[in-house]
Amino acid sequence: MGFADEQPNIVLIFADDLGYGDLSCNGATKLQTPNIDRLAKEGRRFTDAHSASAVCTPSRYALLTGEYPHRKNLYAPVFLKTGLVIDPDQQTIASVSKDAGYETAIIGKWHLGFGEKTPDWNGELKPGPLELGFDYYFGVPVVNSHPPFVYVENHRVVGLVPEDPFVYGKKAKTQEIPEKMKLDNIGGADAAHAFYDDYQVGTTLTKKAVQWIKERGENKFFLCLSTTNIHHPFTPAPRFQGTSECGLYGDFVHELDWIVGEVVKTLEEQGVADNTLIIFTSDNGGMLNHTGQETWSMGHALNGPHLGFKFDAWEGGHRVPFIVRWPGKVEAGSTSDELICNVDMIASFAALTGQTLQDGQGQDSVNILPALTGRSVERDHLLLSPFRKSHLSIRKGKWMFIGGQGGGGFTSKEVGNHGFGGPAAITFTGRENSDIENGKIKKDAPPSQLYDLKNDPTQTTNLYNSYPEVVQEMEALLKSYKPATSQKNNGTK
Numbered sequence: 001m002g003f004a005d006e007q008p009n010i011v012l013i014f015a016d017d018l019g020y021g022d023l024s025c026n027g028a029t030k031l032q033t034p035n036i037d038r039l040a041k042e043g044r045r046f047t048d049a050h051s052a053s054a055v056c057t058p059s060r061y062a063l064l065t066g067e068y069p070h071r072k073n074l075y076a077p078v079f080l081k082t083g084l085v086i087d088p089d090q091q092t093i094a095s096v097s098k099d100a101g102y103e104t105a106i107i108g109k110w111h112l113g114f115g116e117k118t119p120d121w122n123g124e125l126k127p128g129p130l131e132l133g134f135d136y137y138f139g140v141p142v143v144n145s146h147p148p149f150v151y152v153e154n155h156r157v158v159g160l161v162p163e164d165p166f167v168y169g170k171k172a173k174t175q176e177i178p179e180k181m182k183l184d185n186i187g188g189a190d191a192a193h194a195f196y197d198d199y200q201v202g203t204t205l206t207k208k209a210v211q212w213i214k215e216r217g218e219n220k221f222f223l224c225l226s227t228t229n230i231h232h233p234f235t236p237a238p239r240f241q242g243t244s245e246c247g248l249y250g251d252f253v254h255e256l257d258w259i260v261g262e263v264v265k266t267l268e269e270q271g272v273a274d275n276t277l278i279i280f281t282s283d284n285g286g287m288l289n290h291t292g293q294e295t296w297s298m299g300h301a302l303n304g305p306h307l308g309f310k311f312d313a314w315e316g317g318h319r320v321p322f323i324v325r326w327p328g329k330v331e332a333g334s335t336s337d338e339l340i341c342n343v344d345m346i347a348s349f350a351a352l353t354g355q356t357l358q359d360g361q362g363q364d365s366v367n368i369l370p371a372l373t374g375r376s377v378e379r380d381h382l383l384l385s386p387f388r389k390s391h392l393s394i395r396k397g398k399w400m401f402i403g404g405q406g407g408g409g410f411t412s413k414e415v416g417n418h419g420f421g422g423p424a425a426i427t428f429t430g431r432e433n434s435d436i437e438n439g440k441i442k443k444d445a446p447p448s449q450l451y452d453l454k455n456d457p458t459q460t461t462n463l464y465n466s467y468p469e470v471v472q473e474m475e476a477l478l479k480s481y482k483p484a485t486s487q488k489n490n491g492t493k
Helices: 034-041 056-065 093-099 190-194 198-215 247-269 290-297 342-353 422-428 468-479
Strands: 009-015 044-046 103-108 136-139 166-168 186-188 221-226 276-282 322-325 334-336 382-384 393-396 399-402 449-452
Touching: 009 247, 009 342, 034 247, 034 276, 034 322, 056 093, 056 342, 093 103, 093 221, 093 342, 103 198, 136 198, 198 221, 198 247, 247 276, 247 290, 276 342, 393 468, 399 468, 449 468
Parallel strands: 009 221, 009 276, 044 334, 103 136, 103 221
Antiparallel strands: 044 322, 166 186, 276 322, 382 393, 393 399, 399 449
């Protein structure tokens, strides 16, 4: 099939913190996702898809650039005072699409910084999305849990007026909601804050996305809809509250499913659905924050059968939902166990639109278009980053190697704590792992971890001591990726 001859519209829906088990088509029973399930019924569902990082900002970096985030020394989220972490000279999925004649937009969460060194919240937020190939941007500038709690459109904060500027260290006039943080980091800009209603963010972003699609007419387009669902704080619109059997967590997933349905309905109404490639995925696995712990106690497994959570090198941290629909090109109701990753988007977009990546650009990206039609992808291995750089991991074939003990993510031992994770969380969730006993790493546990995911997909047994030759090969492969020693805007401390 000559994909480059087709040049369909592209809609990439990039959910936030949505775990592998958060969809009914992936086994969820305490919530229902009929609109997302429909994409799977009419397209292909991938069961071995990953985010290059188990953390939000690095995952987004990988998605846009086709480069592993460790090359930027990027392991952690960035916040209020961080400049743009992507060099405007880098090719991105947006610039590749734009070069092919596509109109491009990103609507929703950004979380990749603004400005050369730090954002100018009272002025132009530049460089930003528009300097990376997007024609239009509207959305939440950092993340819905951290300030500023405003919208940005293109280069400026929506509703900001000169006589009412932002002020660092002043408490913001914004809704106070559990798991919404740092309200006193930056305030002022009362008019801009007034535009932002936490419980209407999903609805607002959906309206913007629908409007943008309708305005394209017959022009080919690429839309990245980067939802805040289902990142904390959990703020579904009132009509979704109480609709699931697993609390606000499930209700927020229900709102996400509605968002997907609205986008698909708009494509159909515009008569472009059959010539639109829809990709639905998530930036990382589900998080065992306070609300995540509550929903687990209600019987919902965020990441399905997989071990661990957001921030972890274990599968639950980075194995994500990944569904594609392209009528007539992708077999309806099909599944694939091909190993793919969000870092593969730029090579795939280039192949899809007939573009060529420049030397050194998208260097870690693999064209996965063949996997859409049931053929094999030429991937030797995949590098995966958790929160801690000590736990960089390698996936090759059936083997998964993690360069340290534990998950490499959050490690609080206290149930109810926002940073609850690691061995204590594994015991809390009733999962088994040979290195863990009573919420702690065993004293005689190996220094690193090796799992046979074909025969042990839930990572119950660390085979580090059983296959020294495999460990040696994986360690050598991991060492071939030398993390950067110093980079600006790296988001780490």
